[in-house]
Amino acid sequence: MASTEEIRSGLAEIVNEITGVPAADVQLEKSFTDDLDIDSLSMIEVVVAAEEKFGVKIPEDEVKNLATVGDAVSFIEKAGA
């Protein structure tokens, strides 16, 4: 089981690679849209990369509920990463 911090930092690397947002900015309370300026298409890229990295499935209907980095981290945690 990966720790919350391990998942956050893994996700931060993905966000940085796809969008160029500095990994250090990708903190749990940050909103993908409002704070990190990630649009819906980049969010799909992040989700696909996260699925691959953490070996989880993030259903399409779930993506709209992942407003913050923390939402995504806890979904990945619960999904068994």
Next chain:
Amino acid sequence: MSGSLNVPTQMRPARILGIGGYRPTRVVTNAEIIENIDSSDEWIRTRSGIESRRWASEEETVVAMSLAAAGKALAHAGIQAEQVDCVIVSTVTHLYQTPSAAVEIAHKLGTKHAAAFDVSAACAGFCYGLSLASDMVRAGTARHVMVIGVERLSDLTDKHDRSTAFIFADGAGAAVVGAGDDDAEQGIGPVVWGSDGEHLDHIRQKEEWREALFNDDGPRMPHLTMLGNPVFRWASYEMAKAAQQALDAAGITADQLDLFVPHQANMRITDVMAKQLKLPDTVEIARDIATQGNTSAASIPLALERMLENGQAKSGDLALIIGFGAGLVYAAQVVRIP
């Protein structure tokens, strides 16, 4: 039982002999599009890569645009219309159930009673037509096949739908397929194709014609709708896999490829596909969508024509092409540029 049927037993190599396109004269800017939708030039550019698109006038009909594109393809191929013995037209916007657009085009082009039919494979239509044409030439069913992708998507676009109004556009592209002299002239690789009817709802005509014509609110055009995010995911990732399969089927590696010409659906899809395919920097990538919009079945031949005109493509180059769209349907091949 007596006598045996006389059928060809040898396959001939098939290749593309010529390419041509037609772009409607009217340029429609993002500024014009956002008169009808709550959006901005910047939003449209960042979400799709589209700066402007072309919409056809009344005179620029499906048939008129096709004839213009086909004429250029014939000239490029160096053959006459009489030598074309089959015309395949891929379109979803020829608004007659029958006769087909292909029959009228075959006649007006000047063929001598060429076989002619339309195919309905949406944005994969050009690659579907090309696959049929190459098999016909290989088997000897036809000597020269004119493959046309043509659309007037603006007719079926809801100008007030902020998720599609900026994307769809009009145009025609054509390719002449004929036989090469020997195996060194094999010019059309094996097709990798398929459909996925589980996702009929992803891109579709919103309602049937009867419903659009006969309802309490009065007659209206049946518009196209699209679920942008699921389509983006499918096209970017699943279609990159299909494109890779087409490379593998042809026995071509990414290093040997000169051009990547995916259906011009959205620049962001093209970017993700290219990344997934790990294409080297030496591969030129089609970006015709920037000033042409998404012209469905016409987009690949239009993009190829543009790349030939601006020097990105040259005769003999190997191009990976892939069409994908409503159905869902897809088809991919590696082809040699004429």
